[in-house]
Amino acid sequence: MASLLEELIGVLDKELDLYQNLIPVSEEKTRIIVRNDLNGLQEITAKEQAVVDSIRALERRREEIMANIKTVLNRKSDQLNLGTLIQILDKQPEEQKKLSALHDNLKNTIGRLTEINARNKTLIEQSLEMIEFNMNFIQSTRMAPGNNTYTRGASQYGNDSYQAGMFDAKQ
Numbered sequence: 496m497a498s499l500l501e502e503l504i505g506v507l508d509k510e511l512d513l514y515q516n517l518i519p520v521s522e523e524k525t526r527i528i529v530r531n532d533l534n535g536l537q538e539i540t541a542k543e544q545a546v547v548d549s550i551r552a553l554e555r556r557r558e559e560i561m562a563n564i565k566t567v568l569n570r571k572s573d574q575l576n577l578g579t580l581i582q583i584l585d586k587q588p589e590e591q592k593k594l595s596a597l598h599d600n601l602k603n604t605i606g607r608l609t610e611i612n613a614r615n616k617t618l619i620e621q622s623l624e625m626i627e628f629n630m631n632f633i634q635s636t637r638m639a640p641g642n643n644t645y646t647r648g649a650s651q652y653g654n655d656s657y658q659a660g661m662f663d664a665k666q
Contacts, residue, residue: 521611
């Protein structure tokens with residue numbers, strides 16, 4: 496059991512490091528989104544994806560360790576999570592303290608990442624809305640070119656009320 500706990504602490508510590516490394520990457524992503532730098536966005540997303548892949552690998556390992564701990568403690572699969580494990584370790588205060596600190600740090604770090612990602616999502620949605628607005632504006636100006644020259648009979652000449660737009664919605 497002690498080796499499983501040590502391994503769990505090691506995995507959680509690595510996960511915490513990776514999550515903490517994602518914070519500056521996500522903040523840089525915010526600045527890139529604001530600058531509307533598509534190449535920068537692709538690069539930062541690739542960096543982000545590499546870290547996320549590493550986190551997924553550690554998550555799988557953490558799940559394996561927790562499954563082994565459940566077996567050792569004779570617990571059912573849905574009855575043991577990190578919070579419950581911390582409570583169970585009252586006879587091992589050193590491991591309990593380490594796990595509790597990691598749990599709290601992970602919770603705070605993931606909360607911070609969630610806030611940054613929510614802000615990034617909002618910025619991207621606003622950017623997409625602006626693009627859609629601009630596309631609609633461009634299409635509407637192509638449909639009504641604004642030729643307001645009238646003849647004496649008060650009828651418009653040269654009136655092409657509809658011109659083919661850039662996108663054809665009928666396709």
